[in-house]
Amino acid sequence: MTSPRDAERTSAAPGPALRIDALGKKCPLPIIMLAEQIGEVSIGNVVEVLADDPATKTDVPAWCGLKSHEFLGAADLATTAGWAYRVRRSY
Amino acid sequence: MAYFDAASAEPIAPAAKFALLEALHDGWADPARLHREGRQARLLLDQAREQVAAIFGCRADEVSFTGSGTQAAHLAVLGAVQARRSPARGQGHVVVSAVEHSSVLNAAAFAEDSGTAVTIAGVDSSGRVDVDAFTAAVGRDRTVLACLQSANHEVGTIQPVPEVAAACQAAGVPLFVDAAASAGRMPPPAGWSMLAASSHKFGGPPGVGVLAVRKAVRWKSPLPSDNREGWRVPGFPNLPAIIAAAVALEDADADRQAADTALRGLTAQIRDQLPALVPDCVVHGDPVTRLPHIVTFSVLYLDGEALVIELDRAGFAVSSGSACASDTEQPSHVLAAMGALTHGNVRVSLPRNTTEESVTAFLAAMPDIVSRLRGSVGRVEQREIW
Numbered sequence: 041m042t043s044p045r046d047a048e049r050t051s052a053a054p055g056p057a058l059r060i061d062a063l064g065k066k067c068p069l070p071i072i073m074l075a076e077q078i079g080e081v082s083i084g085n086v087v088e089v090l091a092d093d094p095a096t097k098t099d100v101p102a103w104c105g106l107k108s109h110e111f112l113g114a115a116d117l118a119t120t121a122g123w124a125y126r127v128r129r130s131y
Numbered sequence: 132m133a134y135f136d137a138a139s140a141e142p143i144a145p146a147a148k149f150a151l152l153e154a155l156h157d158g159w160a161d162p163a164r165l166h167r168e169g170r171q172a173r174l175l176l177d178q179a180r181e182q183v184a185a186i187f188g189c190r191a192d193e194v195s196f197t198g199s200g201t202q203a204a205h206l207a208v209l210g211a212v213q214a215r216r217s218p219a220r221g222q223g224h225v226v227v228s229a230v231e232h233s234s235v236l237n238a239a240a241f242a243e244d245s246g247t248a249v250t251i252a253g254v255d256s257s258g259r260v261d262v263d264a265f266t267a268a269v270g271r272d273r274t275v276l277a278c279l280q281s282a283n284h285e286v287g288t289i290q291p292v293p294e295v296a297a298a299c300q301a302a303g304v305p306l307f308v309d310a311a312a313s314a315g316r317m318p319p320p321a322g323w324s325m326l327a328a329s330s331h332k333f334g335g336p337p338g339v340g341v342l343a344v345r346k347a348v349r350w351k352s353p354l355p356s357d358n359r360e361g362w363r364v365p366g367f368p369n370l371p372a373i374i375a376a377a378v379a380l381e382d383a384d385a386d387r388q389a390a391d392t393a394l395r396g397l398t399a400q401i402r403d404q405l406p407a408l409v410p411d412c413v414v415h416g417d418p419v420t421r422l423p424h425i426v427t428f429s430v431l432y433l434d435g436e437a438l439v440i441e442l443d444r445a446g447f448a449v450s451s452g453s454a455c456a457s458d459t460e461q462p463s464h465v466l467a468a469m470g471a472l473t474h475g476n477v478r479v480s481l482p483r484n485t486t487e488e489s490v491t492a493f494l495a496a497m498p499d500i501v502s503r504l505r506g507s508v509g510r511v512e513q514r515e516i517w
Contacts, residue, residue: 066455067462068474072432095454095462095473102472106413106431 056088056126057081063122067095071103078109078129085129086112092122100125133489134448138284138312138425138480144334147379151336154371162370172370179377186384187319187326189343195360196373197340200311200329201234206342206363207307207325208238208278209353212247215275222246223275226268228260229253229468235278235309257417258288258469266298277306281320284312285452285465285478286416287425296322305348315383316422324348333383335376338369390483395423397481397490402426404494409501415471424481433475433504441500447493452476
């Protein structure tokens, strides 16, 4: 499952290894982007999703629960309306 | 065409259609008048009230007819607050579950604007209210009202009303039970102080709601005084529709057990088979303690509105709690409170005449519709994420 590129990223710092900008995108697009791209970070690393569709407040943690990835939390964005969600790839 | 949106409106029962036509002939006069026509209208209205009271297990004079289930919920909540606000209590405190119908939540928010405190009790992932949190809130000082639905209108989960009712009774707090989702499908749960129902959800015509207020419950109209419907509901009642609604409720109640068995079996087929037919499909709500006719699911990575439109095109009428399919741009507050996936959401609610063939056809149609829609969402390729 782990590609050479993933292996390179295994030693990444605790911050997000990948940021997905889904601002302006309506559900389910932010969730699709997360599902498509979480495989680009190595297991144990963190993906950050920026989104402003209110449905993501429920759907990001719900997707993590369904897919057994670890939902680390959400923070309000400082400069624009929306949230930054952090998800740790579990497998 | 298979109509699977009974939770929005049950097709009108044939007996109710007949009763409506008859009532337009005999029951149009002012029931408050003493002439022959008025007395006849009064007789029909009283009879409808008796029919409804018998099924809800209360006295006829405890039953009032409203213009809708929403109006019944508004009057129940605001009337209870109105009667129990006092200099000592202030504006009081109201407890609601997070998954009440919007009419209940909006009435509570309306009271909140006038200074009433509101506690919203959460639910678990099946949509069942947290009994400990709810009863702890009921025990708070100055609590004037608790509101818990009989069953959830979106996911079908039956609420633990008897458990909550015991705590309310011990605390001397009236309990409003919104029974709109369950009326005509199961008897009202024990322990209610006020009850609401809606005609078009049990096979009656639209435009009629029922508000029942137990004699012992203090209630004061939040609206200008009017002598109709026991001083509870202002305005000349829609007598023909009320008469037809009472007939529909009797009809649904008489057929209740047979309909329960048949519809529960059909929704169980969808619950059990759909996740195997459609990858990444989550079924919501309690699998056992649920209404017979409702099954709700979310299809991962799909837009709920697109699903509803495609299903309509294929001959299946369903509804959705997804934000894109609602007029508020907000996802369903019920699914959000449950922590459930809100996108790709579909509620199937089967009317009483649903055939097994139509459910089989629905299950057969779903995989193709889903894979076609998934293939067209954004630039997404069909890869390992499905």
